[in-house]
Amino acid sequence: MDDVRLISIAVPFVAALALVPALVRFAIGRNLLDVPNARSSHEIPTPRLGGLAVILGAWAVSPALGGGLIFLVAATAAGAVGLLDDLVDLPFWAKALGQAVVAFCLLFLSPPALFEAAGPFWPLALLFCVLWVTAVVNAYNFMDGIDGIAGGTAVLNALFLVPCSPASPGSRRGLRRWRRRPRGFSPGT
DSSP states (O other): OOHHHHHHHHHHHHHHHHHHHHHHHHHHHTTOEEOOOTTOSOSSOEEOOHHHHHHHHHHHTHHHHOSOHHHHHHHHHHHHHHHHHHHHOOOHHHHHHHHHHHHHHHHHHSOTHHHHHHGGGHHHHHHHHHHHHHHHHHHHHHHTTSTTHHHHHHHHHHHHHTTTOTHHHHHHHHHHTTOOSSOOOOOOO
16 A cells, blocks of 8 residues: 555544544534434434544545545535534435535536536436435435444445545544444534
8 A cells, every 4th residue: 555545544534533532522512412313223312523523534634635626625515514404403405405516516517527428418417416416415314323334334435436535434434433332423414
């Protein structure tokens, strides 16, 4: 493994690992808790804001990444929508709209190969891709409350997406260290 790849995994891991205890104290002190309901997989109120540790962990290594800045900015914008939801409990339509705007911006500004391949149907391809990205973000959001499934899914996704942003697996592993049973922290954002 080359030095840049090692740094791009180790730095976000250490940053997220170090940030989680501070974010737990902050969330508990401000009553930012995920209170269990009928659909919850946890039984006691759990601090939110774990996604913030993941995002800050990824930004901690961003100077070493070189490429992938557009993905990091888009992930941060999607995380901001999640953070806002943690703070004010957004209705589903507002959260989905925010995620769709982020997806549209990411896809519209990304390299045009996909849309060139679609030819005259590029608007349809763009619409489909925006809906797909929004659906994947929501699927991940729904599973973030289940011990281990979000972190495991992130690691599997990273195996395929690491060329886009190698910082993600390290920061998710740093968060996962604090997600042992009983569940101690929710990614929230």
